[in-house]
Amino acid sequence: MERRLSQETLAVDASIDRTYVSRLERELENPTVAVLERLANALDVDIREFFVEPPPGAAPLATLPKGRRPKK
Numbered sequence: 598m599e600r601r602l603s604q605e606t607l608a609v610d611a612s613i614d615r616t617y618v619s620r621l622e623r624e625l626e627n628p629t630v631a632v633l634e635r636l637a638n639a640l641d642v643d644i645r646e647f648f649v650e651p652p653p654g655a656a657p658l659a660t661l662p663k664g665r666r667p668k669k
Contacts, residue, residue, distance in 0.1 A: 600640065610639035 604622070608615040612635055620626040628636070630644075637644040651658065 602640075607636070607639055611635040 602610075604615050604618045608618045611618075611632075613632060617626065617632075621628055633647050634644055637646065
C-alpha cells in the first residue's frame with residue numbers, strides 16, 4: 598500500500614502468482630526464504646525488513662498451522 602503497488606505488479610516483479618501474494622497478505626501462507634528474497638528484491642528492500650524482533654517481554658507471535666490442509 599505504501600508504495601502503491603498492486604498485487605499483480607508485485608507478483609510479476611517477484612515472479613510469483615498474484616493469488617499467492619493475496620494469501621500472504623491474509624496470512625494464509627508461510628513463505629519460504631526464497632520467496633521472501635524475491636519479494637525483498639521486487640520491493641527494493643533488505644530481506645531483514647521482513648523479520649521483526651519483538652521487544653523484551655512481549656508475548657510470542659502466533660504462528661500459522663503447519664502442513665497441508667486436508668483435501669475435501
